[in-house]
Amino acid sequence: MIEIRVEKDLGKFSLNFSLNLQKAVTVLFGPSGSGKTLTLNTIAGLVEPDSGMIRVNGTVYFDKKGGVNLPIHRRRVGYVFQEPSLFPHMTVFENIAYGISGLPSMEKKQKVNRMIERMRLGGLEKSLPHQISGGQKQRTALARALAASPLLLLLDEPFASLDNPVREKLRLDLLRIGKEDRTPLIFVTHDVEEAFVLAEELVVLNEGSVEQTGNKEDIFYRPQTHKVAKFFGVKNIFRGKIMEIHAEEKVVNVWVEEKGFQVSIPYREGAVVGNWVRFCIRPEEIMILKEERPVKQSLNGNIFTGEIIRIVEKGAEHALFFKQSQDDYDFEIFVPNLAYRSLRIRERQHVRVAFKWESIWVIPEGK
Amino acid sequence: MDESVLFSVRLSLQVAIAATVWVVLVGTGMSFILARKSFRGKEILDILLTLPLVLPPTVTGYYLILFMGRNGLLGNALFRWTGWSIMFTWYAAVLASFIVALPLMIKTTRAAIESVDQNLIKVSYTLGHGELKTFFKVILPLSKKGIIAGAVLSFARAMGEFGATLMVAGNIPGKTNTMPIAIYTSASSGDWSKANMMVIFFTLVSAAFLYIANRLSKKGF
Numbered sequence: 001m002i003e004i005r006v007e008k009d010l011g012k013f014s015l016n017f018s019l020n021l022q023k024a025v026t027v028l029f030g031p032s033g034s035g036k037t038l039t040l041n042t043i044a045g046l047v048e049p050d051s052g053m054i055r056v057n058g059t060v061y062f063d064k065k066g067g068v069n070l071p072i073h074r075r076r077v078g079y080v081f082q083e084p085s086l087f088p089h090m091t092v093f094e095n096i097a098y099g100i101s102g103l104p105s106m107e108k109k110q111k112v113n114r115m116i117e118r119m120r121l122g123g124l125e126k127s128l129p130h131q132i133s134g135g136q137k138q139r140t141a142l143a144r145a146l147a148a149s150p151l152l153l154l155l156d157e158p159f160a161s162l163d164n165p166v167r168e169k170l171r172l173d174l175l176r177i178g179k180e181d182r183t184p185l186i187f188v189t190h191d192v193e194e195a196f197v198l199a200e201e202l203v204v205l206n207e208g209s210v211e212q213t214g215n216k217e218d219i220f221y222r223p224q225t226h227k228v229a230k231f232f233g234v235k236n237i238f239r240g241k242i243m244e245i246h247a248e249e250k251v252v253n254v255w256v257e258e259k260g261f262q263v264s265i266p267y268r269e270g271a272v273v274g275n276w277v278r279f280c281i282r283p284e285e286i287m288i289l290k291e292e293r294p295v296k297q298s299l300n301g302n303i304f305t306g307e308i309i310r311i312v313e314k315g316a317e318h319a320l321f322f323k324q325s326q327d328d329y330d331f332e333i334f335v336p337n338l339a340y341r342s343l344r345i346r347e348r349q350h351v352r353v354a355f356k357w358e359s360i361w362v363i364p365e366g367k
Numbered sequence: 368m369d370e371s372v373l374f375s376v377r378l379s380l381q382v383a384i385a386a387t388v389w390v391v392l393v394g395t396g397m398s399f400i401l402a403r404k405s406f407r408g409k410e411i412l413d414i415l416l417t418l419p420l421v422l423p424p425t426v427t428g429y430y431l432i433l434f435m436g437r438n439g440l441l442g443n444a445l446f447r448w449t450g451w452s453i454m455f456t457w458y459a460a461v462l463a464s465f466i467v468a469l470p471l472m473i474k475t476t477r478a479a480i481e482s483v484d485q486n487l488i489k490v491s492y493t494l495g496h497g498e499l500k501t502f503f504k505v506i507l508p509l510s511k512k513g514i515i516a517g518a519v520l521s522f523a524r525a526m527g528e529f530g531a532t533l534m535v536a537g538n539i540p541g542k543t544n545t546m547p548i549a550i551y552t553s554a555s556s557g558d559w560s561k562a563n564m565m566v567i568f569f570t571l572v573s574a575a576f577l578y579i580a581n582r583l584s585k586k587g588f
Contacts, residue, residue, distance in 0.1 A: 044489075044493055045492075046489060046492075071492075071497070072489075072492035072493060073492045073493070073494075073495050073496055073497045074495075075493070076495065077493055078493065078494075079489070079490065079493040081486055081490075083486060085484065085486040085487055085489075085490050087487060087490075087491075087505060087509075088509070089508045089509060098491070098494055098496075098504075099494030099495055099496075101495055144490075144494070145493075145494075148494050148495060
């Protein structure tokens with residue numbers, strides 16, 4: 001559907017990647033300065049790549065070798081920025097009508113009215129942009145982009161400056177409209193939650209290149225690089241040396257030198273005793289064992305005794321910092337508030353924590 | 368009112384209106400190019416267009432004679448082709464006023480065009496409108512205030528043009544003696560009542576224009 005292969009050198013920063021997007025909703029995720037906006041700008045035609053090719057649904061937007069560089073206004077790309085950027089001298093109605101061309105005025109009017117209804121803007125037709133709220137402005141901007149029947153909709157952190165309830169509503173509006181219209185969209189964000197609500201396909205950018213692409217479960221539970229694991233809040237990432245391999249049980253025992261503990265992790269093809277591996281475990285996958293309970297066999301020996309050195313409230317959950325042996329904490333553990341209350345844990349308390357070896361993800365080497 | 372005073376008033380208004388029409392058309396186009404395009408020699412063009420603002424009007428007038436005079440670069444070609452010369456006609460007064468007022472128009476309009484939010488222009492492009500349509504539908508309406516303020520200032524400046532006009536249009540009674548020139552003539556020949564009349568008229572009109580320009584730049588219209 002969307003094929004992008006671009007190179008752009010800006011001196012201190014360079015963009016260099018290729019992507020082949022097939023899903024209706026793609027989320028470009030990455031920290032600030034990773035090249036997300038620049039990527040959208042090359043697709044829209046606001047920035048010309050040094051080399052490469054951009055093709056959307058069979059239409060070639062840019063092809064360095066073929067000498068194609070379609071001007072912006074002929075690409076039919078809808079673009080919504082973080083700022084609504086409504087034309088201040090036009091009413092809501094006129095803003096939405098602005099991009100509709102080639103229709104008789106009656107049909108044009110109907111199209112605008114339909115869009116106003118779908119984006120819940122009824123009653124604001126004659127308002128000027130400075131008379132409406134931030135959420136209404138951004139809905140108008142979305143309606144304006146969609147009314148022009150774009151081949152592709154680009155959204156650059158469009159909800160970042162809105163408050164949470166408004167933002168959540170707008171995300172749902174966007175998903176609904178996107179489905180109804182079958183307009184493919186590329187959504188840029190650095191908000192993990194937003195990425196998860198929206199993405200059918202997730203692209204993680206870092207320093208101008210693609211770290212990983214895939215569906216959200218893949219990226220959440222099976223990060224291919226250390227960076228991706230970090231961006232998506234894995235928290236517990238370790239490097240250790242393989243001590244023993246139990247191929248028939250698909251388990252490998254690893255010694256984590258820096259922390260001073262041994263752990264069992266899933267066996268991966270090619271594991272060799274003495275090699276180093278990087279692995280991680282999400283903070284919500286670590287259990288705190290109650291004293292009286294017998295230990296289940298399935299925990300496979302990944303049980304650690306130590307102390308909770310710090311507790312941080314994080315809204316819907318608590319973050320517990322567990323220390324087994326040395327100075328710093330070893331694991332960060334997320335416990336939902338309900339479970340936290342029933343556990344009755346305090347700082348400085350001694351506990352046992354455990355995790356299943358299946359919960360551990362081995363980050364492929366060399367990345 | 369004295370017949371000759373009336374003539375000067377009418378001529379001055381006629382010259383200023385004609386010059387302002389040209390100033391607005393050419394000035395807006397030039398401002399757009401200077402504000403939004405980058406090309407070689409842009410700075411030189413900018414300096415050339417601004418020079419009449421700082422040069423003594425006699426120097427500007429002198430250049431106009433060099434270019435447009437019967438033996439001038441353009442004037443000579445025009446004369447050989449049509450047998451007509453612009454010198455010492457009211458058109459020359461329009462030309463002088465135009466050249467002198469143009470920088471005022473460009474300064475205000477360029478600033479207004481540059482202050483239009485870049486994102487609005489990008490949005491217009493992505494919504495399928497090219498450069499020309501974007502100019503008329505977005506840039507022009509949003510810099511309207513600056514353009515009108517520039518036009519008012521230019522009009523006032525064109526009405527008051529003296530030095531360059533005197534050099535290229537002369538001081539021919541009943542033909543090219545605009546108000547500022549007629550005031551000079553009356554004062555130097557001791558015709559104080561005539562001079563007083565025109566000076567008061569001129570002061571009132573100019574003050575009215577400044578008032579309009581101020582109001583426009585404050586709250587629009």
